Amino acid sequence: MPTLPTACPLDCPDACSLSATVEDGRLVRLDGDHRNPLTAGFICAKVREIGGHVQGAERLRHPAIRVGAKGEGRFATVSWDEALDQVAARLREAVDQHGGESILPVCYGGSNGLLTQDATDARLFHRLGASRLAKTLCAAPSGRAYEGLYGRMPGVALPAYRHARLIVLWGVNPSATGIHSIPVIKRARSAGATLVVVDPRRTPLAQQADLHLAPRPGTDLCLALALIEHLFATGRADREFLSEHATGVEALRERASAWSLPRAAAEAGVPQPDLERFAALYSSTRPAVIRCGWGVERNRNGGSAVAAILALPAVAGCFGVPGGGFTMSNSRTIRLDGDAAAAAPAPSTREINLNRVGRALTEADPPIHVVLSYNCNPLSTLPDQERVRRGLLREDLFTVVFDQVMTDTARHADVLLPATTFLEHDDLTRGYGAMVVQRVRPVLPTEGEARPNWMVFEALCDRLGLSEPGDPRGPDAMVEAILGATEDARSIADAVRTEGVAQPPGGSEPVQMRDVWPRHADRRIHLCPEALDAEAPAGLYGYQPDPGGPSHPLALISPATRHTISSTFGQRLRQPAELVMHPQDASVRGIASGDEVAAFNELGRVECRARVSDEVRPGVVVLPKGLWSRHTSNGATANAVAPDALTDLGGGATFNDARVQVVRAT
Numbered sequence: 001m002p003t004l005p006t007a008c009p010l011d012c013p014d015a016c017s018l019s020a021t022v023e024d025g026r027l028v029r030l031d032g033d034h035r036n037p038l039t040a041g042f043i044c045a046k047v048r049e050i051g052g053h054v055q056g057a058e059r060l061r062h063p064a065i066r067v068g069a070k071g072e073g074r075f076a077t078v079s080w081d082e083a084l085d086q087v088a089a090r091l092r093e094a095v096d097q098h099g100g101e102s103i104l105p106v107c108y109g110g111s112n113g114l115l116t117q118d119a120t121d122a123r124l125f126h127r128l129g130a131s132r133l134a135k136t137l138c139a140a141p142s143g144r145a146y147e148g149l150y151g152r153m154p155g156v157a158l159p160a161y162r163h164a165r166l167i168v169l170w171g172v173n174p175s176a177t178g179i180h181s182i183p184v185i186k187r188a189r190s191a192g193a194t195l196v197v198v199d200p201r202r203t204p205l206a207q208q209a210d211l212h213l214a215p216r217p218g219t220d221l222c223l224a225l226a227l228i229e230h231l232f233a234t235g236r237a238d239r240e241f242l243s244e245h246a247t248g249v250e251a252l253r254e255r256a257s258a259w260s261l262p263r264a265a266a267e268a269g270v271p272q273p274d275l276e277r278f279a280a281l282y283s284s285t286r287p288a289v290i291r292c293g294w295g296v297e298r299n300r301n302g303g304s305a306v307a308a309i310l311a312l313p314a315v316a317g318c319f320g321v322p323g324g325g326f327t328m329s330n331s332r333t334i335r336l337d338g339d340a341a342a343a344a345p346a347p348s349t350r351e352i353n354l355n356r357v358g359r360a361l362t363e364a365d366p367p368i369h370v371v372l373s374y375n376c377n378p379l380s381t382l383p384d385q386e387r388v389r390r391g392l393l394r395e396d397l398f399t400v401v402f403d404q405v406m407t408d409t410a411r412h413a414d415v416l417l418p419a420t421t422f423l424e425h426d427d428l429t430r431g432y433g434a435m436v437v438q439r440v441r442p443v444l445p446t447e448g449e450a451r452p453n454w455m456v457f458e459a460l461c462d463r464l465g466l467s468e469p470g471d472p473r474g475p476d477a478m479v480e481a482i483l484g485a486t487e488d489a490r491s492i493a494d495a496v497r498t499e500g501v502a503q504p505p506g507g508s509e510p511v512q513m514r515d516v517w518p519r520h521a522d523r524r525i526h527l528c529p530e531a532l533d534a535e536a537p538a539g540l541y542g543y544q545p546d547p548g549g550p551s552h553p554l555a556l557i558s559p560a561t562r563h564t565i566s567s568t569f570g571q572r573l574r575q576p577a578e579l580v581m582h583p584q585d586a587s588v589r590g591i592a593s594g595d596e597v598a599a600f601n602e603l604g605r606v607e608c609r610a611r612v613s614d615e616v617r618p619g620v621v622v623l624p625k626g627l628w629s630r631h632t633s634n635g636a637t638a639n640a641v642a643p644d645a646l647t648d649l650g651g652g653a654t655f656n657d658a659r660v661q662v663v664r665a666t
């Protein structure tokens with residue numbers, strides 16, 4: 001049977017190149033191929049089995065309008081013309097009566113494709129003068145720190161980890177979230193590399209690691225600063241490298257000097273000998289690479305913690321050799337300008353932080369009257385779920401949900417629009433782990449009447465008289481606009497057009513501080529940038545203590561699982577949710593595995609089963625991200641207890657600052 005090449009644009013670092021076998025319009029097989037070398041011919045189970053999502057019972061196939069009460073989830077099918085006429089009329093009415101800012105797009109991680117976000121959607125909302133959305137739900141503090149210190153200099157390519165003799169996985173769990181790193185790490189280890197994992201949970205790789213530090217959530221900053229201080233104090237800091245290639249060295253050192261190894265170990269709740277061993281390994285093993293994950297950022301200290309971790313290889317002099325340095329996000333390794341597809345500059349309207357959409361829907365002044373949610377499942381993924389729910393239940397709010405399946409958010413729509421999946425539409429996607437750009441091509445016929453984002457937003461622009469003569473129309477024109485917009489894009493354009501895949505113009509394994517340099521005018525590493533220092537409430541590298549207290553003593557963290565990508569594919573997850581807690585925390589509460597428990601704080605309450613296990617450290621409980629209301633006993637998820645407080649840098653989400661009490665539910 002012939003196979004068709006395409007690529008996975010989901011919110012996953014690996015950006016797999018795919019090979020689809022299709023027979024009579026049905027997906028017979030989906031597997032990885034080798035065009036993106038990182039894919040190495042295999043993919044995750046959730047995408048291998050994507051047929052159950054694309055062609056499943058919960059797929060949205062036709063536009064529909066609400067017939068029941070808000071949130072009840074009863075709809076009647078209508079034609080696309082009827083649905084789009086109604087949406088266009090409500091947008092026009094909102095602009096005329098309340099101004100463009102009464103309209104809010106809610107959009108995030110459904111796809112990392114450049115045609116499905118910030119493209120024709122941005123064209124529509126910018127020209128309407130809608131409120132602008134600050135897309136801070138993920139990676140905002142990491143991005144801010146990475147930008148501030150290195151101007152997003154490309155990271156160590158994941159395949160180059162084979163050269164490393166020390167691999168540090170810091171707040172990252174590739175066994176679930178980036179599986180193509182696993183064989184590389186295994187190979188490096190069989191060649192003698194040492195593995196250190198920093199994670200409050202014993203993840204699969206922590207289980208196998210030479211050293212596992214399980215800090216209290218939110219204390220990575222203390223650990224990283226203590227390592228920096230140790231490097232300086234023991235004369236292991238690479239003074240020569242720093243004076244040539246960095247600024248802000250003394251400011252960093254001064255801030256780190258408050259954190260001795262014993263003090264940091266005590267604050268983080270890790271054994272001091274373990275931290276000493278980590279310090280010794282990082283001082284002396286070369287090449288050393290740090291994979292900084294997103295578990296580090298999701299708390300009040302997230303931005304400074306990422307900055308301190310990214311400063312480590314500079315202080316220790318780890319750069320300049322293959323397999324030495326750090327990896328954060330590699331999304332900017334190939335510089336593309338996605339805005340070229342929108343062809344509409346952003347207006348200077350008010351900005352709403354995505355993490356505060358619940359607050360915006362219930363308190364914004366002037367109020368929001370129309371919400372258009374797409375590429376996002378806000379009721380399942382935003383902080384402060386009860387506030388989001390109250391907002392979506394407002395009788396005077398007009399809500400459009402544009403999605404592939406009947407999500408918890410979709411049940412709250414006034415108008416439902418069915419979206420195509422990446423197997424049914426065109427896109428252009430860029431990895432944030434793998435260093436590739438790939439053309440996504442439709443390989444399946446469209447289910448029902450589903451439509452791609454570009455088509456729906458283009459149609460709304462047309463209906464509202466907002467289309468302009470020079471606009472790139474349709475996927476090919478948008479791809480060409482992006483491929484013509486930057487030097488990097490032009491240099492890979494032919495490869496994208498003919499092969500459907502392209503690697504970085506400067507080579508696929510750039511060595512940091514040898515082949516690639518900080519993207520600052522002075523090409524130096526800025527260890528203590530003024531802008532970050534001014535933004536962080538306690539200054540850059542300033543530690544903010546744990547937000548817990550006697551009434552809510554347990555830290556609830558909500559990491560990713562292998563079953564979903566955030567909430568995507570949640571409809572296929574059959575098992576009920578389990579809250580994992582340490583035996584000590586369980587026994588003082590009289591809780592055993594299988595008991596029904598409630599985790600609660602002043603924001604909300606989630607009820608589900610408990611599982612008692614020492615895979616999580618004492619004082620921490622785990623309930624995964626991305627659950628749907630059906631997975632818990634009371635319909636709330638971890639997000640119901642997650643605060644909408646913001647990170648120190650970048651206005652990011654502080655999911656892992658949720659502090660709760662847990663009791664047996666009666």
Ligand SMILES: Nc1nc2c(c(=O)[nH]1)N[C@H]1C(S)=C(S)[C@@H](COP(=O)(O)OP(=O)(O)OC[C@H]3O[C@@H](n4cnc5c(=O)[nH]c(N)nc54)[C@H](O)[C@@H]3O)O[C@H]1N2
Pocket residue numbers: 011012013109138170171172173174176177178198199200201203215216217218219220293294295296299557558559560561562563564565566567626656
């Ligand atoms: N299968 C699958 N893959 C995914 C996703 C998914 O949902 N499922 N999500 C995708 C997305 S959107 C993203 S952003 C990435 C995320 O990729 P990762 O960063 O790997 O994911 P997380 O699970 O958020 O966090 C990683 C680890 O951080 C730990 N952690 C929590 N708090 C702290 C802390 O304060 N300090 C430290 N050191 N560790 C902490 C958690 O226990 C977890 O094991 O993965 C992407 N890939």
Ligand SMILES: Nc1nc2c(c(=O)[nH]1)N[C@H]1C(S)=C(S)[C@@H](COP(=O)(O)OP(=O)(O)OC[C@H]3O[C@@H](n4cnc5c(=O)[nH]c(N)nc54)[C@H](O)[C@@H]3O)O[C@H]1N2
Pocket residue numbers: 011107108109110111116137138294298374375376377378380381382402403404405407419420421422453558559560565566567568624625626638639642655
């Ligand atoms: N408790 C807790 N919550 C978290 C996190 C956490 O650590 N803890 N982490 C968060 C992270 S890392 C992230 S990135 C966010 C992600 O949060 P979201 O952006 O809400 O991502 P998803 O849950 O994947 O939902 C994306 C939706 O977009 C739809 N979709 C996919 N492709 C398309 C398309 O082409 N067109 C349209 N119209 N729709 C499409 C999918 O069907 C899906 O319903 O969640 C955050 N939520």
Ligand code: SF4
Pocket residue numbers: 008009010012013014015016043044047048179565
């Ligand atoms: S979700 Fe990640 S691992 Fe799975 S196919 Fe997509 S890119 Fe590959």
Ligand SMILES: [Mo]
Pocket residue numbers: 011109138139294
């Ligand atoms: Mo994310």
